[in-house]
Amino acid sequence: MMLNTISRTRGALGTLLGQLRSSPGGIGAHIARRRLCTKPQETQPQPATPVQSHAEAVRPAYKMPGHRPTENDKRVLIWSGRFKSRDQIPEFVSHEMIDASRNKLRVKACYIMIGLTVLSCVAMVILGKQAAGRNESLLGWNMERKARWREEAGRESTVAAEKAP
Known part of the structure; x- marks a missing residue:
């Protein structure tokens, strides 16, 4: 019992001293003060970029070095709303576009599951109240x-x- 009290007191004193040491005006404030670097930062000059025309500045919706979408990828692209039909899907599609479509479809599936969960909970409450009205219980x-x-x-x-x- 006595050792436990001494241990707690010692821990509390250590915490108090640590707080005093790190406080701006406390004991050891000169030690805990953070020193800032006074050396000036060296910056590298940015290379001059040539002026691009408007046609070069506008990028297509998909990057050319992509891959050929599979049938499942085409379904995902259509279901996510990226394209309206299979005819509109280009021969090569970027990985980013397929990933974005999959993520969009994944979010839609999650919303559907959330809705079904809420509906099933409401149905279970209704069925439970009906069973209680018939004096049925587990x-x-x-x-x-x-x-x-x-x-x-x-x-x-x-x-x-x-x-x-």
Whole structure:
């Protein structure tokens, strides 16, 4: 008991000293003060970029070094709303476009699952209230089932007793 009290007091004193040391005007403030670097930063000059025309500045919606989409990729691109039909899908599609379409479809699937979960919870509440109105409960069902098991076990024991000579 005494050692526990000493241990707590020692820990509290250590915390207090640590706080005083790190505070601006406390004990050891000159040690804990952060020193800033006074060396000037060297910056590298940016290379001059040639002026681009408007046609060069506008990039296409997909980058050319992509890959050929599979049938499933085409379905994902259509379901996500990126393209309206299979005819509009180009021969090569960027990885970023397919990833974005998959993510969009994944989010839609999550929203559908959330909606179905909420609907099923509401349905379970309604069914539970109807069962309560009919005076049905899990406790009653379990008691009936166990009573049937006892009756079956009793019948089996009487049949076994009659067969034994």
